[in-house]
Amino acid sequence: MFEREILETVIPRLADGFVVTLEIFFLTLLISLPAGLLLSFGSMSKFKPLKYVVKTLVAVIRGTPLVLQLIVIFYGPGLLATWAQGIEISNFFIEWMSSWHVMDRFVAVIVSFSLNYACYFSEIYRGGIESISKGQYEACQVLGMTKTQAFFKVVLMQVVKRILPPMSNEIITLVKDTSLARVISIYELIWAGEVFIKLNGLLWPLLATGIFYLAFNGLLTVIFGKIEKKLDYYKT
Amino acid sequence: MSILEVKDLKKSFGKTEVLKGVSFTLEEGEVLSIIGSSGSGKTTILRCINQLETADSGYINVAGNVFFDEKIKKESAAEKRKRQLLVGLVFQDFHLFPQYNVLDNVTLAAKLLAKEREDYKHNKKQIIAEIEEKAKVLLGKVGLLEKISNYPCELSGGQKQRVSIARALIMEPKVLFFDEPTSALDPELTGEILKVIKGLAEENVTMVIVTHEMSFAKAVSSKVIFMDDGVIEESGTPEEVFDNPKSERTKAFISKFED
Ligand SMILES: Nc1ncnc2c1ncn2[C@@H]1O[C@H](COP(=O)(O)OP(=O)(O)O)[C@@H](O)[C@H]1O
Ligand SMILES: [Mg+2]
Numbered sequence: 427m428f429e430r431e432i433l434e435t436v437i438p439r440l441a442d443g444f445v446v447t448l449e450i451f452f453l454t455l456l457i458s459l460p461a462g463l464l465l466s467f468g469s470m471s472k473f474k475p476l477k478y479v480v481k482t483l484v485a486v487i488r489g490t491p492l493v494l495q496l497i498v499i500f501y502g503p504g505l506l507a508t509w510a511q512g513i514e515i516s517n518f519f520i521e522w523m524s525s526w527h528v529m530d531r532f533v534a535v536i537v538s539f540s541l542n543y544a545c546y547f548s549e550i551y552r553g554g555i556e557s558i559s560k561g562q563y564e565a566c567q568v569l570g571m572t573k574t575q576a577f578f579k580v581v582l583m584q585v586v587k588r589i590l591p592p593m594s595n596e597i598i599t600l601v602k603d604t605s606l607a608r609v610i611s612i613y614e615l616i617w618a619g620e621v622f623i624k625l626n627g628l629l630w631p632l633l634a635t636g637i638f639y640l641a642f643n644g645l646l647t648v649i650f651g652k653i654e655k656k657l658d659y660y661k662t
Numbered sequence: 663m664s665i666l667e668v669k670d671l672k673k674s675f676g677k678t679e680v681l682k683g684v685s686f687t688l689e690e691g692e693v694l695s696i697i698g699s700s701g702s703g704k705t706t707i708l709r710c711i712n713q714l715e716t717a718d719s720g721y722i723n724v725a726g727n728v729f730f731d732e733k734i735k736k737e738s739a740a741e742k743r744k745r746q747l748l749v750g751l752v753f754q755d756f757h758l759f760p761q762y763n764v765l766d767n768v769t770l771a772a773k774l775l776a777k778e779r780e781d782y783k784h785n786k787k788q789i790i791a792e793i794e795e796k797a798k799v800l801l802g803k804v805g806l807l808e809k810i811s812n813y814p815c816e817l818s819g820g821q822k823q824r825v826s827i828a829r830a831l832i833m834e835p836k837v838l839f840f841d842e843p844t845s846a847l848d849p850e851l852t853g854e855i856l857k858v859i860k861g862l863a864e865e866n867v868t869m870v871i872v873t874h875e876m877s878f879a880k881a882v883s884s885k886v887i888f889m890d891d892g893v894i895e896e897s898g899t900p901e902e903v904f905d906n907p908k909s910e911r912t913k914a915f916i917s918k919f920e921d
Contacts, residue, residue, distance in 0.1 A: 559757075561753060561755065561757035562757060562759070564714055564753070564757065565753065565757035565758075565759070565826075566771075567713070567714065567746065568712055568714070568746065568749075568750065568751045568830075569750075569770075569771035569829065569830075569833060570743060570746045570747040570771055570775060570833060571771055571774055572739070572743060573739070575774050579770060579774065580759050580761075580770075583761045584760065584761060587761070659813065660760050660761050660813045660814070660815055661760065661815040662760045662815075
């Protein structure tokens with residue numbers, strides 16, 4: 427049924443889509459892993475205003491769908507600009523806002539995904555950090571370590587061990603969530619497969635995308651399993 | 663001059679006054695035991711001196727350094743840390759670092775501190791070797807040389823506590839504090855810890871020990887303090903406090919431990 431030529435066009439198209447999927451995945455991780463740590467520090471801050479701003483942000487992001495955030499971040503600046511242009515009063519801020527443009531699609535995807543995942547990660551980090559007993563910090567202090575040394579030399583490794591299972595779950599979810607980018611017309615893997623239904627009436631390329639997701643998540647599962655095993659040499 | 667001086671130390675948690683004015687001194691090479699029932703404020707004294715709690719009022723001086731003075735309010739983290747190295751604290755429940763083996767538990771803080779030395783870059787290898795050598799000597803002293811590459815989860819409670827003693831000793835504190843070092847251990851394991859502390863006393867290590875081991879306290883101490891409800895009810899030599907207590911409360915407390 428499927429001829430060689432079709433196969434030869436399908437595979438490269440899927441591969442193109444997969445590359446975009448991978449770009450979204452890695453860029454999101456690159457930004458959200460450290461950003462989540464900063465947010466978790468914010469949510470544990472003794473400075474109340476910061477703490478509540480961060481906690482509110484995290485609650486809003488976790489309480490609304492990623493698709494909605496994606497749409498708001500993509501169209502939002504443009505809509506605000508239109509609104510600002512129609513406003514009578516004029517000050518510096520309104521003028522600045524009038525000059526906003528619709529965001530670049532890909533940038534909008536990376537911004538919304540990174541924000542979304544940073545918030546989820548921050549909660550995992552916070553849980554991990556708060557699960558370390560006060561005694562560990564006190565032992566460090568009494569031995570003359572600085573707070574920074576205590577965190578990076580003693581606490582962090584224990585946190586990593588604790589958070590690895592929830593983090594790997596979240597990261598595997600991210601692989602699948604990349605497909606949401608198509609709602610603002612990002613040509614990612616699912617889109618690449620779906621094209622062939624409209625174009626040639628072929629269903630199998632779309633189904634074949636599943637294999638990419640499966641293989642990639644399988645690889646991630648193996649890697650996380652290996653790391654967990656590596657950290658298994660001690661118990662807390 | 664006394665190596666440790668505590669004057670009129672007061673500390674409240676919320677509305678409860680836990681220390682109601684505690685004063686004592688300790689000379690270099692002496693061993694002080696603090697006894698008293700649970701909740702009388704023994705741990706809080708150690709925590710205030712070791713800068714884990716901030717006293718409300720009073721005065722603390724260790725080896726000529728003012729640790730706490732109600733008149734001095736603001737100070738940098740660096741100053742606090744510099745003083746921290748003059749004291750050492752062994753916790754009731756060890757607080758070893760689970761991800762490091764025995765040797766690394768002992769050397770970690772010393773290695774981090776050594777990085778601040780001016781000659782660290784030039785003599786890095788030698789400095790690290792010296793620290794590890796020192797750790798091995800200390801681990802030999804507490805009888806744990808064969809356990810050097812084991813992780814805390816592979817040790818008994820008594821072994822963990824001995825590691826934590828070596829970990830405190832490597833920083834060479836002027837005064838070493840113990841907060842009920844045997845209370846988290848099975849009774850058959852307390853002996854090994856008490857033996858180590860006795861050995862340190864024989865080497866004239868200045869120590870303050872909170873303990874419920876009365877015969878041990880009597881044997882090892884130069885001075886004993888009996889704490890009761892946030893005040894020093896009685897203090898003196900072990901003979902005075904254990905054999906001829908003046909206060910009724912001291913008598914009642916000590917008689918609980920006689921069989
Ligand atoms: N961080 C704290 N917050 C509130 N109360 C505390 C705190 N630490 C100790 N206390 C209270 O102070 C009292 C004395 O405690 P502690 O010094 O631990 O006594 P001890 O070591 O003699 O058993 C106890 O009643 C205890 O509940
Ligand atoms: Mg106590």
